[in-house]
Amino acid sequence: MLLEKYNFDSEKADTIVFENNNEISLRSEAIIECLSSLSTFWKLAKVLRIFPLTFRDAVYNTIARNRYKWLRKTDRCEVG
Numbered sequence: 001m002l003l004e005k006y007n008f009d010s011e012k013a014d015t016i017v018f019e020n021n022n023e024i025s026l027r028s029e030a031i032i033e034c035l036s037s038l039s040t041f042w043k044l045a046k047v048l049r050i051f052p053l054t055f056r057d058a059v060y061n062t063i064a065r066n067r068y069k070w071l072r073k074t075d076r077c078e079v080g
Helices: 027-036 041-050 053-071
Strands: 017-020 023-026
Touching (some): 017 027, 023 027, 027 053
Antiparallel strands (some): 017 023
């Protein structure tokens, strides 16, 4: 696996990593690559590359840091 080549420990990962065709993407670029690999509609995600990587990663980091606060993480499933 390519991630092993880079000595990547998935247990200690603090960001999203996307591997496709022996290429590794991190943070916002991983999100764009993942979405664009899903279907024709999601290929539109590539338009987000008009924004500089530093800006996209700053947005990614803000969402990652606050996602549980914004999405109300709970200890149990509230369905049912």
